Amino acid sequence: MPANGGAQVNGVEAVRLLAAGFNGHHQLFAFDEDPRAFTAMVEADATIPRNVLFAGWSTTVFQAGRSIFSLGHQKLASDNFEVDVQLQCGFGDHEGILGCLDHEGRLYLAEQPQSPDEGWRLSCQSTDVSPKIGTIAAAGNGRIALTFRQAPNGNLAHIAEFDSPLALVRWFRDPSGEGNYPACHHMIPGRPKQLLANTGSFILLMEGGEVYTWGDARYQSLGRAIGEAMPADKPGVVDALGGLNIFKIASGGWMDAALSADSSLYIWGATSPGVEGSIRCLEDQDQVALVNLTDSAEDFLDVQDVAVGDNHIAVISEGDRLFAVGENRNGQLGVGSEEHFLEEWQEVPNLTQVRKVGCGPKSTFVLTKAT
Secondary structure: OOOOOOOEEOOEEOEEEEEEEOOOOOOOOOOOOOOOEOEEEEEOOOOOOEEEEEEOOOEEEEEEOOEEEEEEOOOEOOOOOOOOOOEEEEEEEOOEEEEEEEOOOOEEEEEOOOOOOOOEEEEEOOOOOOOOEEEEEEOOOOOEEEEEOOOOOOOEEEEEEEOOHHHHHHHHHOOOOOOOOOOEEEEEEOOEEEEEEOOOEEEEEEOOOOEEEEEOOHHHOOOOOOOOOOOOOOOEEOHHHOOOOEEEEEEEOEEEEEEEOOOOEEEEEEOOOOOOOOOHHHOOOOOEEEEOOEOOOOOEOOEEEEEEOOOEEEEEEOOOEEEEEEEOOOOOOOEOOOOOEEEEEEEOOOOOOEEEEEEEOOEEEEEEEOO
16 A cells, blocks of 8 residues: 555556647547546546546547547547557557557557547558567657667667658668668667657667767757767767766757656756747756755755647646746646746646656646545
8 A cells, every 4th residue: 555545456556647728629638628637537447547648739638448549639449459458659640640559569550540439550560570669759840760679688779860751661661672761860878768758859868877869950959069089960968967977968949858866857848839938947058957846834845757849848846746847838838827938937736646647749737646
């Protein structure tokens, strides 16, 4: 039993999935409004693992046991699998999910239905001779990067980068075919842990805690110096995070975040051009900013989890509290305010015992303990 008690199902803590933010395609709820305060989406049965697989502009996809659920523009068939498959690394675009991986490194792609009465299906593309993929991510500019699954004793990461989803599919189905080679191939010492993408760049976390970035260097989005020795289009280490033992990264818009083992949060980049505000702690920062999160008593708080949307950031602090900052035009901060932008961190009211946080482009999702 958890130390703080609470609702349980078969000895496992029960949770609720809540969301706030842009709902223009009904990708959060059936009603038309953008929920500006966190509202329950699913009363989750703890016996069925629930996973928000993809949160995009128009579609939200999550998994519950053998079933795939989708809300919004893209409708997925719910009877997608005959056996339990653990899906991860969902990637897509404004239209919906394009694909994902399973826990064994197999690639699944979204296939269009044959008739209007059917839903899209996530279909496994892998065969016994297909490459095994470790992680995969799609940037907003259409580029896709992936890492290859390593042997248990492997210590050299291979990264393939493609100009488009179509180029990825051509390569995967015929890796040695003429013209099917990746646009770029990078090698980095170590073992990959997380690979993410934002509007124009990629960020890679290694098991040793090192962080690499590459891609579009505008708006300080790489968090590192650019030069002949470390060009923007090749993975370069974020020196400001050296020795900090980073264990989690998050990415969205033109911003990245990194969370260290000592519960310190580092962010870099900027809000998108045209957004009416800027996040205060990112102002006058050349590269990477250390976030000093405080509560109403001005006490400094450790950070336990972080997620990044297009122009907003949400974190879980010690005490399982949620704080958010940035764009709020669609209520994505969940604070209930009509303000379009919050420059300073604000605690989300009436929300306690937050277990996990995630962000879509203009939305935020949280798992809280069910009471």
